[in-house]
Amino acid sequence: MARRKHTDEGQEADVDMTPMLDIVFILLIFFIVTTSFIKEEGLLVNKPKAKNNPSEVNAPSVVVQIAETGQLKFNGKLVDIERLSARIESFLSENQTDSAVVIAHHDATHEMVVRVIDNIKPFEQLTISIGK
Template sequence: MSRRRHVEETNESDVDMTPMLDIVFILLIFFIVTTSFVREEGILVNRPKAQNNPPNNASPTVVVQISESGQVKFNGKAVDIERLAARIESFLAENQTNSAVIIPEYDTAHDKVVQVMDQVKLFDQLVISIGKSKS
């Protein structure tokens, strides 16, 4: 007889998990519904389309290259980032163009690219394109 009482007592000590699961699902639904998703704004980049035959009357282009170490070259000549705007201004005074190409190397730091883009964006007539380094 004593064995039956002992077995019956262990059966009664089970915990019903259903109410706890209901509460967890209700909390999950609450957090999903109340979460606000923020849409982050990015930079609009105009990518040039591939052309097999460049036009014969192509106007000169502002070309800015950025090395992995952060060195900036304007049309093949080394220049300091702070003096880049002055170089672009003198180039635009001599040449009629509306396009600028920024060519960073693969491991160039993003902040250097953004600094160069900020300098080029000072000239409203220029359309900025991002190029790919040959290496």
């Protein structure tokens, strides 16, 4: 007795990809719609440019150091935030300079750094740089 094979060569197993593509596109649309893009605001910092003139390199500059406790040093001497602009003014009357460097300790508050920069800003001839 011969056995018959029950194979239908006309029917192959096909997988319909349309529902899977629909789900992928729905997920894509969902993630695009729910993603929020936040524009972060920052502080614009102008980096100082290198000076080629040797006389300008040796010119004294305004250096304000901020300690972690909030104490200020103006060119190495302690000063209060209220007296900082007066010290800068007297320094500029004696010396010709166009640069000011603010060196903040990494634990100093941002508020103190901004207050120091705000005290230097009225002197338009000074270029403010952030030091490390």
